[in-house]
Amino acid sequence: MLRVAVPNKGALAGPASEMLGEAGYRQRHEQRDLTVLDPANEVEFFFLRPKDIPIYVGSGELDLGITGRDLALDSGAPVAEKLALGFGGSTFRYAAPAGREWQPADLQGKRLATSYPRLVRDDLARQGIEAEVIRLDGAVEISIQLGVADAVADVVGSGRTLRQHNLVAFGEPICKSEAVLVQREDGPDTKAKAQLAARLRGVVFAQHYMMLDYDCPRSLLDTAIAITPGLESPTVAPLADQDWVAVRAMVPRKEVNRIMDELAEAGAKAVLASDIRSCRL
Ligand SMILES: Nc1ncnc2c1ncn2[C@@H]1O[C@H](COP(=O)(O)OP(=O)(O)OP(=O)(O)O)[C@@H](O)[C@H]1O
Numbered sequence: 350m351l352r353v354a355v356p357n358k359g360a361l362a363g364p365a366s367e368m369l370g371e372a373g374y375r376q377r378h379e380q381r382d383l384t385v386l387d388p389a390n391e392v393e394f395f396f397l398r399p400k401d402i403p404i405y406v407g408s409g410e411l412d413l414g415i416t417g418r419d420l421a422l423d424s425g426a427p428v429a430e431k432l433a434l435g436f437g438g439s440t441f442r443y444a445a446p447a448g449r450e451w452q453p454a455d456l457q458g459k460r461l462a463t464s465y466p467r468l469v470r471d472d473l474a475r476q477g478i479e480a481e482v483i484r485l486d487g488a489v490e491i492s493i494q495l496g497v498a499d500a501v502a503d504v505v506g507s508g509r510t511l512r513q514h515n516l517v518a519f520g521e522p523i524c525k526s527e528a529v530l531v532q533r534e535d536g537p538d539t540k541a542k543a544q545l546a547a548r549l550r551g552v553v554f555a556q557h558y559m560m561l562d563y564d565c566p567r568s569l570l571d572t573a574i575a576i577t578p579g580l581e582s583p584t585v586a587p588l589a590d591q592d593w594v595a596v597r598a599m600v601p602r603k604e605v606n607r608i609m610d611e612l613a614e615a616g617a618k619a620v621l622a623s624d625i626r627s628c629r630l
């Protein structure tokens with residue numbers, strides 16, 4: 350039985366469970382459930398704090414886990430990324446009171462509050478900066494106002510929390526994070542692990558693409574195929590009207606509207622875009 354850790358709370362919990370559901374795995378119905386058995390897929394899921402997940406996976410107790418890249422790096426646990434999952438995107442940045450131009454070198458000798466002390470200490474060491482790192486559990490942005498720190502290093506999503514506290518981010522991001530599937534660094538690549546990763550990869554990939562279906566005059570087929578070449582090649586099927594064909598092709602989600610405009614302009618009709626929920630390539 351494969352043992353897999355899933356975030357039980359916070360920014361990653363909802364999207365992680367949704368993605369596993371899309372990939373065909375059973376998920377919990379009750380927020381309080383800490384384990385879910387999925388006998389059909391021979392997987393047991395453990396719902397844990399995202400910060401603790403690299404520890405469980407790194408110790409070898411659990412085979413795979415979903416957590417944030419920033420949390421995995423900060424844990425210092427011996428885990429390796431198997432797959433980036435495309436949600437929970439954030440940057441991890443230094444920030445300090447607005448009103449002056451801050452540089453990382455200005456942190457020399459200052460007090461720096463963070464919930465990610467290892468990530469910060471490693472970055473300060475890399476930059477040759479000596480600062481006092483103050484470890485807080487959360488709500489780090491308020492620590493300056495409360496007088497325990499001069500600057501912070503924290504997760505930035507939309508940037509709203511920084512703005513609300515009149516702070517500005519500075520320096521290069523210490524880490525660009527997203528949710529990742531991790532395994533133990535030297536763990537064996539078993540068939541069961543590979544299958545779960547392949548299923549998740551199918552969902553991640555599907556989210557980047559859409560399926561386009563349209564009708565096209567046979568005389569314009571070459572132009573249409575040039576606009577929607579598909580992954581291998583588009584599916585072309587005859588229609589009852591001999592002068593027309595139906596075309597089906599996958600297109601990158603980000604470009605779907607431009608492509609639909611081009612097809613309509615070229616003479617295609619009934620251009621339909623639909624979501625793809627999962628795939629194997
Ligand atoms: N807007 C966001 N706010 C916070 N975390 C985010 C955001 N976007 C993505 N994340 C990611 O979510 C993970 C942190 O998750 P979470 O907030 O659940 O942990 P936590 O802060 O330790 O827990 P909690 O806030 O429940 O005490 C990190 O990997 C972080 O990069």
Ligand SMILES: O=P(O)(O)OC[C@H]1O[C@H](OP(=O)(O)OP(=O)(O)O)[C@H](O)[C@@H]1O
Pocket residue numbers: 359486487488489490503504505506507508509510511
């Ligand atoms: O840039 P934003 O979109 O505003 O998001 C960033 C904020 O969200 C997180 O806090 P969280 O809600 O996890 O609370 P915490 O500080 O107690 O961990 C993070 O620590 C920042 O404070």
Ligand SMILES: [Mg+2]
Pocket residue numbers: 359487
């Ligand atoms: Mg948090």
